[in-house]
Amino acid sequence: MAYDAIIHGLVEKIWYDNQKLSVRKLRLKCVADKRIGTDCPSPKTISNWINEDFKPKYHPLGAEEKDVIDPWSEVTDGLFDHGRIKTLTVLAHVAGQVMDRYSIKGFEGFTKRQADWACKLQEFFNLSNQSEALVQLLFTFQFSQKERFELEMRKSTTVDRSDPLSKALMAWVWWDPGSETSREDRFYPWEYGEEQTSRMVAIASGLLPEPIDITPVPGERTKVPPLDPQISPLDMEPGAAPTITPRKSTGPLDIPSDGDIEDPDDYDWNNTA
Secondary structure, three states, X not given: OOOOHHHHHHXXXXXXXOOOOOHHHHHHHHHHOOOOHHHOOOHHHHHHHHHHHHHHHOOOOOHXXXXXXXXXXXXXXXXXXXXXXXXXXXXXXXXXXXXXXXXXXXXXXXXXXXXXXXXXXXXXXXXXXXXXXXXXXXXXXXXXXXXXXXXXXXXXXXXXXXXXXXXXXXXXXXXXXXXXXXXXXXXXXXXXXXXXHHHHHHHHOOOOOOOOOOOOOOOOOOOOOOOOOOOOOOOOOOOOOOOOOOOOOOOOXXXXXXXOOOOHHHOOOOOOO
């Protein structure tokens, strides 16, 4: 049976994120992915893809890729970058809140790749607004993971307008919360509120044990106060914002209707297939 490039790409990304799993368990993940489902290849086909395609292309970056940087001690050739210090300090604080909220261990700071992306994205967000800082953190994790995946799998790292993450960023730029009329019209995490965005940040951090359900227990007190829910409407001309239409679960990002997170692989913006 011939499989299209989309299915092949999705399976490749799931393998990349779960290389220690057996083919059988890997296939279970593929079947559980709503973008694949019953179109999932057989264990034999997946095994052939891994041995003949995925593994030969995979070239992991050096151990320094995971090293956490200290922004205050970074050596630069130019002047001290005050903007970079501010960006990384604020986002590290927001990330710490999310990790504490869901009892996630292991976050010590940002890698250089994550820090660089945080600074690249800074002009799209207002760090004085905790809600926006949370969304910026989500994009920081997603863009840096996407870039690393493409480098290690020998893919093009060009980000263009057709890229799902680029589209999501533009959706953020043109988003007007005052224009929303119903829950069915929502698609991206920030359209669902800070709780959903916070959950997506937890997933995107890559620090979640697996499997995990990070749904808060009813009546349980979180370790951090809720983030400020106010997001200021964008300053734009009438009609400038695109219409966000309902999408099926085959899109690049599938938001669970009940707020439960079942599997990180179900909610992946980095679908470059």
